[in-house]
Amino acid sequence: MTAADSAAEQRIVVVGGGMAGHRVAQQLVAHGARRVLLLAEEEYAPYNRVLLAEVLAGRYSPDIAALTALPPQVERRQARAVRIDRAECRVLCDDGAVVDYDRLVLATGSNPVLPPLRGLFDDALTGSERHELPAGVFAFRTMADCADIDGYLPGVRQAVVVGGGLLGVSAARALAARGIQVVLAHQGEHLMERHLDEEAAEMLRAHLAELGVEVHTECRVRSVLTEDRRVTGVELADGFRLDAELLITAAGVRPRAGLAQAAGLDVRRGIVVDDHLRTGDPRIHALGDCAEHRGVVYGLAGPALAQADRLARILTGHDTPYQGSRLLTRLTLTGPDSAPLDLAAFGETAPAGPGDRVVRLADASRGTYRKVIVRRDEQGGDRLVGGVLLGDLDTVGDLAGTWEGDEALSAHPLHLLTTQSTTTGGPSR
Template sequence: MTAATDTPGTARVVIVGGGTAGHRLAQQLALHGEREVLLLAEEEHPPYNRVLLAEVLSGRYAPEVAALASLPPQVVRRRTRVVRVDREQRRVLCDDGSTVGYGALALATGSNPVLPPLRGLFDESRTGRERHELPCGVFAFRTMTDCADIDARLPRSRHAVVVGGGLLGVSAARALAARGIPVLLAHQGEYLMDRHIDSSAAELLRTHLMGQGVEVHTECRVRSVLTEGRRVTGVELADGFRLEADLLVLAVGVRPRSGLARAARLAVGQGVLVDDRLRTGDPHIHAVGDCAEHRGVVYGLAGPALEQADVLARVLSGKPAEYRGSRLLTRLTLNSATPLDIAAFGSTEPTGPEDRVVRLADAGRRSYRKVIVRRTGDGGERLVGGVLLGDLDTLGTLAHTWADDQDLVSHPLHLLTDIGTTTGGTSR
């Protein structure tokens, strides 16, 4: 059924995207209570915490545990896909034929998984949508639907390969191993999670994963997907070696979903370009979360998405607010009989002569802590970043010291020993 075209009114905020950023924005706007809010969500599942997907895949959590809090009753949520933005008429067109007018439009369209250019991944002999269908047994790992599809495939799988050793790839490999399937993790980089941690921490992470049943190969490039009748049977590496696999998970990164903005002739770089009030070049259109690029940065993490949503809710409610960027703390917990915590924040390597490294390490206890300390102009010192691995139950104090730019009042070793007992360490 085609709905009548709405007349755009200054009171209505339309949010495109029901993920972390869109859901939080709707919640915060409802708290301010001054504008009508309509959220248009494409995904079939109720809103969920994407950070918990690996826990769902491992079987540790049921899908409903990952669900986000329900939206307030004054927020209307519709499941539909927006296909076009009409800036002149201030309305969006949906795939069901309906049109929705807006006073303010917030794009929270998130990101899509990057599919690497592997030979055999797509069937070049087909046309249209069929040409871009993944072979049976090949999955991305980004959504709850991906998680459910992989779970349904597991009873028929004997060998799994995960391509990508970043946050998602490490999480996926650990989750699959927890389900009892042999897993090989292939990462093209020099060491695991090379965008977040250093080589020393990565070696401890590798040892942990191998102890949990994950075979880890770094500096390992997959070049082809092997299939029989569009069913995956393995992968071929750059050196010609072939690995058997009836389950292949691709986790090599994400790309902002900026197609709607680009088609509407909004400025797009890596993501949809926004200013400090999270506005695009059109004063009636904003962007938040994984699809937004602010001051040259696309964050792609839940923390910045929530911060942006909070700021935009204030902006759209007529309150003074600006977004000046986010300070990134990346944290990953690998749950098992011997759980492992990883955290990285700020600068993880020294950048100049005023920086020094303080490090504590104990391989026997799978503990590694490194912080970067910078001398300030008044002779003091501040914490500018670090990499931590091990038992991080009291990480908060260290994180607050960094996030608040507090001057260090004692030797940095005290910060490291405050987050757990470490022996046999060295510092420099």
């Protein structure tokens, strides 16, 4: 029996039915695995989380965001894993089921971070990752969140979104598309500071204003105002109060690593894995938002899918280590009365040393902005190490391809910004 045949007969249990868990189960079967069980906690069919804002905005139905069906070789069971028995190689579930495994894959994802606001945690459940929030307060991370927010929207006129990162911006413009007055409160100096520089963020702010979103940066919300445990507004650090019947928190996410930690696995920011996406227990692997590889927790859909593809090959006898992912973030903002605004960011978006060059091309009349960071390598050639683009993204495909290929540039960097793309870059968030 070959190594691949032996691997195909292993019982592989995947904990987590999100994008990463769904993808690794699909790819395991594609590479010959015959005994795959997927434990999915969410009641919803698997979906593309990149499209959640479109669902909230009412542009897509949940069915449009659904992922392709799993192959029949995968057994999908709705259950929550509550304990891992490493000595017996089994998983205990909340419905009482006990599942044996030869290899276990943890794709438990992440939880939204709830900011420490006064009035938010009064009824917190001690020792739990879940909280009883005041009526009208929601996180924005899952299809269940979308459904809960949608069910609460009738009668809502004003909303506050806390957090101006990718999720916060997406939630704000989705609510604006539903005709709600939205205030976006962001504690940082400019929007999406992890991805955009100040000039690009200012263009994004102007576009959100066109959609009807009022943006406040360097603005800290300190309290949630409620009446009978129903949100009525927020209080800012300077004492100013904003009325709101709806509050969405988008203050980041935290890997769901409690299951792994309780099993004695190494957890830092996430579940620590090596280049085979393997934990300290050789029978247990982790990937996606819950995993930490070489000190990095990606928290984006693109790297999670890349890890799933690689792990499927590893578990079916193809020794192809995972070396890490390069990050391309892309977002399209649309509104009923304005042209869409595309933005993309990849690699390093600011110079890191005196030898780095910044090449910019901006057109205020067309609302476009393109910037790339170029670095001189040891051989004297120029390499593209990152960039930020807003507006017309005709060039994003070729720029991303040049960056991912990590090859010396054959022409002046300005040529990259003025040449129309022959390919397109997909979303990764």
